[in-house]
Amino acid sequence: MTVPTGRPATVREHTVETLSEWIANRISLYLKRPADEIASNVPLAEYGLDSVAALSLCGDIEEDFDLVLEPTVAWDYPTIDALAGYLVEELRATVGEA
Amino acid sequence: MTALVLELMIGTDVSAERGGLTVAEFRSFAELVLARAEERGDADAYLFLENGVRGVEPERLSYAGLDRAAKGLAAWLQDRGLTGRQVLLLYPSGLDFLQAFVGCLYAGAVAVPAPLPTEQGRHFQRVSGIVRDARVGAVLTLGKHAPEVEAWLAEEGFSDVLCLATDGFAGDPAAWGDPGLRTDDLAFLQYTSGSTSEPKGVMVSHGNLLANEAAIQRATSGDRNTVLGGWLPFYHDMGLIGHVLQPLWLGSSAVLMSPTSFLRRPERWLELLSEHRVTVSAAPNFAYDMCVRRVSDAHLEGIDLSSWRVACNGAEPVRADTLRAFAERFAPYGFRADTSFPCYGMAETTLLVSGKRPGRPAVLREVDSAGLEAGRLEGPFLQAPTRTLASSGMVHPEDFEVRIVDPETREERPEGEVGEIWVRGASVSVGYWRRPETNAEIFGARIAGAEELGPWLRTGDLGAMERDELFVTGRLKEMVLINGRNIYPYDVESAVRALDPAFGSGAVFAVDTDQEHLVVIHEVRPSALAGQDLKSATSTVQALISREFAVPAGNVLLVRPGTVRRTTSGKIQRTLMRKLFLDGAVTPLHAVLDPAVRELVGSFELEPVG
Numbered sequence: 001m002t003v004p005t006g007r008p009a010t011v012r013e014h015t016v017e018t019l020s021e022w023i024a025n026r027i028s029l030y031l032k033r034p035a036d037e038i039a040s041n042v043p044l045a046e047y048g049l050d051s052v053a054a055l056s057l058c059g060d061i062e063e064d065f066d067l068v069l070e071p072t073v074a075w076d077y078p079t080i081d082a083l084a085g086y087l088v089e090e091l092r093a094t095v096g097e098a
Numbered sequence: 099m100t101a102l103v104l105e106l107m108i109g110t111d112v113s114a115e116r117g118g119l120t121v122a123e124f125r126s127f128a129e130l131v132l133a134r135a136e137e138r139g140d141a142d143a144y145l146f147l148e149n150g151v152r153g154v155e156p157e158r159l160s161y162a163g164l165d166r167a168a169k170g171l172a173a174w175l176q177d178r179g180l181t182g183r184q185v186l187l188l189y190p191s192g193l194d195f196l197q198a199f200v201g202c203l204y205a206g207a208v209a210v211p212a213p214l215p216t217e218q219g220r221h222f223q224r225v226s227g228i229v230r231d232a233r234v235g236a237v238l239t240l241g242k243h244a245p246e247v248e249a250w251l252a253e254e255g256f257s258d259v260l261c262l263a264t265d266g267f268a269g270d271p272a273a274w275g276d277p278g279l280r281t282d283d284l285a286f287l288q289y290t291s292g293s294t295s296e297p298k299g300v301m302v303s304h305g306n307l308l309a310n311e312a313a314i315q316r317a318t319s320g321d322r323n324t325v326l327g328g329w330l331p332f333y334h335d336m337g338l339i340g341h342v343l344q345p346l347w348l349g350s351s352a353v354l355m356s357p358t359s360f361l362r363r364p365e366r367w368l369e370l371l372s373e374h375r376v377t378v379s380a381a382p383n384f385a386y387d388m389c390v391r392r393v394s395d396a397h398l399e400g401i402d403l404s405s406w407r408v409a410c411n412g413a414e415p416v417r418a419d420t421l422r423a424f425a426e427r428f429a430p431y432g433f434r435a436d437t438s439f440p441c442y443g444m445a446e447t448t449l450l451v452s453g454k455r456p457g458r459p460a461v462l463r464e465v466d467s468a469g470l471e472a473g474r475l476e477g478p479f480l481q482a483p484t485r486t487l488a489s490s491g492m493v494h495p496e497d498f499e500v501r502i503v504d505p506e507t508r509e510e511r512p513e514g515e516v517g518e519i520w521v522r523g524a525s526v527s528v529g530y531w532r533r534p535e536t537n538a539e540i541f542g543a544r545i546a547g548a549e550e551l552g553p554w555l556r557t558g559d560l561g562a563m564e565r566d567e568l569f570v571t572g573r574l575k576e577m578v579l580i581n582g583r584n585i586y587p588y589d590v591e592s593a594v595r596a597l598d599p600a601f602g603s604g605a606v607f608a609v610d611t612d613q614e615h616l617v618v619i620h621e622v623r624p625s626a627l628a629g630q631d632l633k634s635a636t637s638t639v640q641a642l643i644s645r646e647f648a649v650p651a652g653n654v655l656l657v658r659p660g661t662v663r664r665t666t667s668g669k670i671q672r673t674l675m676r677k678l679f680l681d682g683a684v685t686p687l688h689a690v691l692d693p694a695v696r697e698l699v700g701s702f703e704l705e706p707v708g
Binding site for chain 1: 358361362363384388391392581636637640641643644645647648649650651652690692693694
């Protein structure tokens with residue numbers, strides 16, 4: 001069995017849509033639920049997101065987007081929509097700095 | 099009891115063939131560490147890699163360095179009259195904790211390791227309970243956490259509790275004096291039991307510790323060449339006894355990293371094992387499962403797990419599926435089928451009770467599901483549903499005696515029948531700190547018709563013996579075990595009730611699919627919910643549980659007042675509520691369920707709100 005990473009190509013291509021899909025796929029993997037069952041406007045805690053899954057998400061964000069985040073983002077931005085919006089902003093800021 | 103079994107062990111000298119280590123050589127664990135420091139000198143005792151990254155030079159602590167730092171700290175503790183007193187250790191994973199722990203042993207102080215509250219959203223509430231229960235005299239921590247710790251101590255009114263930042267502290271090793279400890283003296287209190295409101299500290303004596311380190315060595319065939327390693331937290335019994343203190347017992351070394359680093363990137367654990375040629379590493383079942391699901395082939399490039407002899411899987415139920423999936427996934431990277439090492443133990447027995455036999459794969463036993471529900475290991479029968487149990491291995495008679503006992507009649511159960519697991523041996527604690535009544539019941543149990551055998555520990559776990567293999571099948575007590583953590587239903591119920599006056603009684607329990615799931619059934623008066631509908635009230639409960647208890651909260655049922663059953667004395671009937679839930683007999687006003695749990699329960703009706 002191989003684990004798909006679904007790595008988007010470059011930073012500039014990220015949109016709320018691509019990031020939402022990426023997050024839904026990761027959450028689906030951590031919480032063992034089909035990705036299409038995870039609504040983007042429902043708090044992730046409702047699907048069973050806990051601190052272990054939040055740390056997993058941060059680790060995967062760091063790996064795929066080179067962005068170091070604290071697990072508290074999962075509670076500060078509790079839905080996929082909110083989190084994707086936040087990631088887009090953070091990634092733009094990173095590109096601006098570069 | 100403890101002293102008696104120790105005397106028996108002196109006579110048998112069972113571990114002599116493996117490097118001449120015997121419990122009887124040492125009166126205390128402190129004496130053992132002193133002897134190791136003498137023998138090993140500048141050899142590495144610990145390597146620490148915060149993030150476990152490949153190619154990064156680890157921080158090192160030699161035996162001599164550990165000995166020096168510990169003596170300096172011990173002199174400070176002795177100077178302040180803390181010999182025989184409890185000392186709380188609040189550290190992130192790192193070399194400072196190791197020096198502080200051994201410093202306490204050297205001073206004859208009783209170490210009380212606890213998670214650092216600021217890590218992972220934990221709060222000071224639980225450690226406040228520990229400070230009060232343990233009557234802590236001092237707190238040791240790091241400089242960067244000291245201001246927060248001091249503010250907390252002042253706020254809680256612990257004005258007489260000293261606080262020392264041990265990094266950058268240079269004590270005088272020459273001022274240290276040997277406290278002349280005996281095997282019965284306490285080494286540390288392990289607070290893994292009890293709820294937040296009523297924490298219970300297991301009293302682990304120097305004799306218990308020596309006996310269990312010998313038991314772990316026997317079970318895992320350890321010697322001077324053993325390299326331990328992993329990411330388990332140091333305050334947790336499996337991390338402390340298994341990864342941190344076993345190398346001192348063996349005179350070998352350990353390579354350690356932080357738990358959060360593993361949780362962020364699980365492949366770092368495997369990288370650490372590969373790069374440092376680790377031979378023994380332990381983790382709860384969920385960690386093996388996480389590696390299978392999250393580590394990709396790209397991460398595994400150059401990984402070689404062939405040095406790994408013993409992969410302890412304990413602290414939560416061992417899953418046959420996980421053992422198979424992990425072995426299959428990592429076999430191409432050198433992981434051997436007989437490396438998986440299911441084991442059983444708990445803080446009350448210091449740590450290890452049983453483990454897989456050496457040189458052969460773990461025993462997986464397919465049993466008839468109905469038979470198991472009726473309390474027997476039998477079958478499998480043709481065309482009847484089965485369950486596969488992973489054996490927790492064998493019990494070495496030098497270390498423990500284990501009996502399966504009817505928890506009601508206290509009569510011993512025959513081979514193959516499920517009952518409560520009762521244990522005795524030199525590693526078994528004398529009890530919880532300042533809990534004489536609980537201790538008489540839990541640590542002083544007698545088997546009906548064989549009272550003269552003396553006291554046994556009631557583990558609260560259910561299991562059966564078959565061909566000298568121990569199968570753990572469930573739990574008698576209501577504690578829930580998820581992600582290697584103990585969750586007390588009472589704590590969750592209290593926290594939910596405190597959210598909103600509209601919440602009444604609750605019942606919290608676990609159900610089992612391919613993993614354990616927490617289920618929360620809570621009464622609510624919909625009309626009293628200020629400005630919230632049932633859906634948002636459910637979300638609030640889920641957010642609370644995932645944040646405060648750090649476990650998935652995928653199953654919350656809000657029910658009408660009067661639904662949660664109580665006994666005539668007012669005790670919540672969690673076991674009954676669990677049965678009603680599984681039978682589909684709980685009718686919620688609103689519910690969210692994890693898909694796997696939904697499948698287990700089948701369909702159920704929602705009660706119309708009105």
